[in-house]
Amino acid sequence: MLHCDPAEPEGDVSGSPVDSVRVRGTSSPFTFTPRRIQILGDHELFEDGDIHRHLYLQDLFATVTEDSPTPKVSEFRCHIAGCSLMFSSLDGYEQHYSTLHQHVCSTCRRCFPSRHLLDIHILEWHDSFFQVMAEKQSMYQCLVEGCPSKFSSSNERKDHLIRTHSYPPDFRFDRPRKNKRPKRRKGVVHTDLMDTSEEGAADSGTVLDSWATTHHTHHCEQRQSHPADTGTPTQYSRRVPSSVCFGQGSVRGFRGRREKK
Amino acid sequence: MWRLRTVGHKARGPGIRSEEFKLKRREREKVLRQARRDRHLVSKRLLLHDYDEEEGDEEHTRASVKPASSEQVVEIMCKLQTGGEDKATALRSLRNVLRSPEVHVAFIRLENSVPVLVGLLSGSDAQCRVEAAKCLHQLSHSPCPNVGLACLPATPYLLTYLSGQRGKFTELCLYTLGNLCAESEPVRERLQAQGIVMALVSCIQNHGGSLAVLEAVAFTLSQLLQAREGASKVAPLVLTLGLIPHLVAGLTPDPEFGIGAAIECAWCLHYLASCEVDKSELISQGVVSRCSSLLITLEETVAQGDLQEGLELLIWPLVRCLGNLLASSACENTEECVRDTRVLSALCGFSHRVLQMHPALTKETLWVVNNLTADSPAWCSALLSFGLLPGLLQLLPLSLGINCMVLRIVGNVAHKGSVFSLMLTQGGLLPPLCATLKMADPEVVTLSLEVLYLLVTSSQQAGEEFVKQNGQSVLEMIQYSSDEALRQRAAAIVDLLPQAAADER
Ligand SMILES: [Zn+2]
Ligand SMILES: [Zn+2]
Ligand SMILES: [Zn+2]
Numbered sequence: 001m002l003h004c005d006p007a008e009p010e011g012d013v014s015g016s017p018v019d020s021v022r023v024r025g026t027s028s029p030f031t032f033t034p035r036r037i038q039i040l041g042d043h044e045l046f047e048d049g050d051i052h053r054h055l056y057l058q059d060l061f062a063t064v065t066e067d068s069p070t071p072k073v074s075e076f077r078c079h080i081a082g083c084s085l086m087f088s089s090l091d092g093y094e095q096h097y098s099t100l101h102q103h104v105c106s107t108c109r110r111c112f113p114s115r116h117l118l119d120i121h122i123l124e125w126h127d128s129f130f131q132v133m134a135e136k137q138s139m140y141q142c143l144v145e146g147c148p149s150k151f152s153s154s155n156e157r158k159d160h161l162i163r164t165h166s167y168p169p170d171f172r173f174d175r176p177r178k179n180k181r182p183k184r185r186k187g188v189v190h191t192d193l194m195d196t197s198e199e200g201a202a203d204s205g206t207v208l209d210s211w212a213t214t215h216h217t218h219h220c221e222q223r224q225s226h227p228a229d230t231g232t233p234t235q236y237s238r239r240v241p242s243s244v245c246f247g248q249g250s251v252r253g254f255r256g257r258r259e260k261k
Numbered sequence: 262m263w264r265l266r267t268v269g270h271k272a273r274g275p276g277i278r279s280e281e282f283k284l285k286r287r288e289r290e291k292v293l294r295q296a297r298r299d300r301h302l303v304s305k306r307l308l309l310h311d312y313d314e315e316e317g318d319e320e321h322t323r324a325s326v327k328p329a330s331s332e333q334v335v336e337i338m339c340k341l342q343t344g345g346e347d348k349a350t351a352l353r354s355l356r357n358v359l360r361s362p363e364v365h366v367a368f369i370r371l372e373n374s375v376p377v378l379v380g381l382l383s384g385s386d387a388q389c390r391v392e393a394a395k396c397l398h399q400l401s402h403s404p405c406p407n408v409g410l411a412c413l414p415a416t417p418y419l420l421t422y423l424s425g426q427r428g429k430f431t432e433l434c435l436y437t438l439g440n441l442c443a444e445s446e447p448v449r450e451r452l453q454a455q456g457i458v459m460a461l462v463s464c465i466q467n468h469g470g471s472l473a474v475l476e477a478v479a480f481t482l483s484q485l486l487q488a489r490e491g492a493s494k495v496a497p498l499v500l501t502l503g504l505i506p507h508l509v510a511g512l513t514p515d516p517e518f519g520i521g522a523a524i525e526c527a528w529c530l531h532y533l534a535s536c537e538v539d540k541s542e543l544i545s546q547g548v549v550s551r552c553s554s555l556l557i558t559l560e561e562t563v564a565q566g567d568l569q570e571g572l573e574l575l576i577w578p579l580v581r582c583l584g585n586l587l588a589s590s591a592c593e594n595t596e597e598c599v600r601d602t603r604v605l606s607a608l609c610g611f612s613h614r615v616l617q618m619h620p621a622l623t624k625e626t627l628w629v630v631n632n633l634t635a636d637s638p639a640w641c642s643a644l645l646s647f648g649l650l651p652g653l654l655q656l657l658p659l660s661l662g663i664n665c666m667v668l669r670i671v672g673n674v675a676h677k678g679s680v681f682s683l684m685l686t687q688g689g690l691l692p693p694l695c696a697t698l699k700m701a702d703p704e705v706v707t708l709s710l711e712v713l714y715l716l717v718t719s720s721q722q723a724g725e726e727f728v729k730q731n732g733q734s735v736l737e738m739i740q741y742s743s744d745e746a747l748r749q750r751a752a753a754i755v756d757l758l759p760q761a762a763a764d765e766r
Contacts, residue, residue: 029749032711034635036595036671037628038588039581041487041535042300045628045662048621049577050302051293053528056574057304057480060286071620073398073662077701081743090696099736113741 080113116145124154262386272404300489303443306480307402308436331367333358338374341381348381352392368400376414383418394419394433401440409444413451416441420455428471431464435477442484449488457485458498465507472522475511479525486529492536499533503758505546512551512579524574528554531578531585540589544598552583553604560607563614573619576611580622584629595632596639602647605633606638609649612656620661627656627666634673641674641681650688657693664697668708677716682720690716691726698735703744710750712741717757724758733758 007231039045076093078085080101087093103118104111107126114119120141124130133139138150140157144165151157161167298304337358340351358364368374382393397415400408419434436459442449461478468474468639482504485495499505511526534540543549559572583604585742590683592598612626633640646652650671657667671690675682690712713732716723727733736758739751 029753030711030714031747032672032676032708032715033342034669034676036588036632036635039535039628040537041492041532042297045621045625046535046581047294048295049581049625050297051290051621052619053574054293054302054304054522054576054727055286055290056571057306058289059307060282060289061571061574062589071616071623071659071661071663073658074664074697074705075701076696076699077700077746079706079739079742079744081741084743090699093699102734104734110735111737113738 113143117143279687286395288477302487303439303484305402305443306436308398308433331364333373334364334371337370338368338377341377342373348386349388349392352381352389352396356392356396356399356560359396360402365400365403365408367407369408370717375411377417380628382415391430391433394422394437396428398433398437398440401437406444409441409448411454412437412441413448416452417455420452420457420460423460424467426467427476428468431468431474432477435464435474435481439477439481442481448491449485449490452571453485453494457481458495458502458504460697462502462504462507465504472511472515472518475507476522476525479508479511479522479529481603482529483532485526487534488530491532492538496536496538499695500538500542503541505548509547509551512555514575520571520575523555524578527575527582529576531581534582534585534589539591541591544586544589544591549583549586549592549598550600551568552586553580553599553601553607555579555645556611557603557607559613560610564610573615573622576615577619577622577625580608580611580629584625584632585741587629587632595635595637599633602640602643605630605643606649607646609634609652613652614660618655620659620663621654624662624666627653627663627670631666631669631673634670638677638681641677644670644674645681645684645688650685650690654689654693657697658700664700664705665702665708668697668705668712672708672712672715675719679719682716682723686716686720686723686726691723691730691732692725695727695730695732695735696730699740703747706739706747707750710747710754714750714754717754721759728758 010144025093052061073089076087076090077103078087078093078096083100085096087096100112103113103115105118105121105126107122112121120143124140130139134152138152140151140154142149142151142165143161147165149160149164151160158167162169178187266511275683280493293302310599322416332588337355341348341355359368378393378396382397384390397412397419400412403409416438419438422433422434425431438452442452442457457759461482465475465478482495482499486499488495508526512530514520514523524603530543530552534543534548537563556576559576559579563569564571583599585722587595608630612623612630615622615626630644634644644653652660653667656663658664672683677687694709694713697705698713700706700709713727717727733755736751740748740755742748742751
C-alpha cells in the first residue's frame, strides 16, 4: 500500500525499503517488495491517455492513429564494462557476445570476457602443477594485459591491481572458489582471479561508468606506462585503469593471438 | 450499444478527413503534450450538432461561412441596440459571424457589446435567450483567454438556467460553462463562488433520464476536477454533495445514446480517484465494483470483434479509476474490494487487444494487475489458474515500460512462495527472463535479477532450470558490468545456483 512519489513511478526499485525477511546478516542487494502503486493525475504515465482524451474533446479524435508509438522489442546491451554496445535484436546481441566475449573454460564452463583472463583462469584452476610451482616462485600474473608483474598470492595481486591499476576494491572478476580440497587450506587462501567481495561495497562505482565510455580508446598506447611508482599507494581510486579492456578495444589482441595458434 | 456519438464533428467532415486532418491532429497533439507538461491541459467543446441541423444542410452552412469582418459585427450590434428590428434574427446572424474566431476580439472590444448580449440572455423573450446563449457558447470556445473573461457577466444566468426544463438549452449552458472553466483559475473560483457544483447536482436531478444532459454535466465537472486546484477545492464538494451515485449510474452504455455520457462520467471518477482525497466514499458507493463489471462486459464485447471506435476512451478512465482505488488505503483487501475475479482476465485481455493502437493503455492495465496481485496470494493464484501467465510472458520483451510492469507482476507472484515460484518456472518464465537480463534498460535488468533471485531462493527446480538454460553465462557477464548494483545482485545469485557438474569433481 505504498504511496508512489509522482516523480518516480515504478523506477524506484533500488530506493524501496529492503525486505527485512530476506536480509540475512549482511545487507542484501535485493530490494524488491510487492506493492500497490498509486498514480497521481499529473504523472507522466498518464500522458498518452490524457492526450487521447483531449484530442477527442477537441473533435480531433481518430480511430486510426498511425502516429502513435508502436511497442517494439526492447533494445539489448552488452553489459560488459567498456563495451556497452546496443542491439536491436537478441540475435544481434548473441552474435556479438559469442564472437567477442565468450571465452569459455572447457573444464568448468565458466565464461570470461577476454582470452587473457581465460588463460589465467585455466592456469590457476585447472593446471595441476600450478599450486606446486606457486609455492616456489611468483606465479600469479597480473590481470592487466601487457603488465609483466607476477605475485606469490592472489591477495598480493589484488593489492597490485588496486594500487597500480586503480582497480575498484570491489570489482569482482569471478566468484570465490568453493574450497572443497582440504590440502589447499594449508597454503595460500585460494581465491579465484580476483575476489574482493569482502570489502568496500559501500561506495558505488560512479567513476566506473565514465570509464566504460572512455577507456577503450586509449588502452593500447598506455599499456606499458605504469610500474608501481605512479600514484599514491594508499589511495584507492575508483577508476579502472585504461589498460584494462574487455570490450571492443581488445579485439585486436584476441585476433592476433588466435592467428598465431 | 457501444457506439460513440460525439457531440460535434467540426473537423471531421468527409472532405476534411485524410491528410489535412492528420496534419492538424499531429500539430494539436504536440501543443497538448506541451500544455500537459505546463500543467495547463484544457480543452473546449463546440456544440454544433443541434442548431446546425435545424438550419438544414450542415455542409452547406459550413461552406457558406465567409471570413467575417469586424464591420459586420458593428453593423449587427447597432441593429440589436437600436431595437425595433427582429432581435432574434439579428442574434442569429451575430452567431454566424462569431463562427470566425478572428472577430471575437473585435466583438468584446466593442462598447456595450457584452452587456447587450447578457441583457438578451436574461430577458423575457425565450427565443432571444436561446440565440444569445448560442452566441455566448461561440464566444466561450474562443482560443483567446480575454474573450472568455469578457463573458463572465453571463455566468450567473447560465447557472440559473441549469435548473430549467429544456434539455437542449440546458446542454448549451453546460457546455458554455464547461468551456469557460477551462480558461483560468480565477474564472473557476468565481464559478465556484456562484455555486457551480451545487447547480450541477440539481441539474442532474432535474434531468434524471437525459443522458445528453448527464454527458454535459460530467464534461463540465471534469473540467473543474482536472484543473490544478480541482483536488483540493472541487473533489471534496463532489464527494459530499451526492454526485457519485449519478456518475456511477452513468457508467451504463445506452443502446440509443452510445457511450458519450459514460465516457465523461468515467473521466470524472478517474480524476477523483487520482487525487489525494479520502477514497472510502468512492469505494462505499460501489465505484470499484461498477468499474470492474463494466470492464468485464467491455472486454467480452471487444473479444467478439475489433476494438470499436472510441471504446478506449471509456476503458482508459475505468482502468485508472480501478487501479488507484485498489492502491488507496481505503481498500484494505483487494479480494474483498473486487469480488468478481473475471476482471483479472479482462485486464489481461485488454493488455493485448489495445497493444498496437494504445501501448500506453497496455501499461496501465498491467499496472492494475500489479495492484491486484501485490498483496494477495489469491489474485496471484487466480492469475496462474486462469492461464494468464503465457499472455503476460509474451509482453515481456516489449519496451515503453511494459516489460517492467510485467516483471513486477511476476515478482509479486514469485514473492508468494515456493509453490508460486515453481509454477512460474514450469510456466516458462525462465527463457524470456534470460532475454530481459540482456536488455539495455538498467531498470529491466535490475527487476529481472530481483525476480530471478526470488525464484532461485524459493525453488530448487528454478535454479536447476536456469543453469540448464545456460543462464549462468548471463550472470557472469553482468559481473563485468560497470554498474555496481547489478554486479552485486548477479554475484549473489551465482553463489546460490547449483554448481555445474564439472565444478564438483
Ligand atoms: Zn560487448
Ligand atoms: Zn575453468
Ligand atoms: Zn599489473
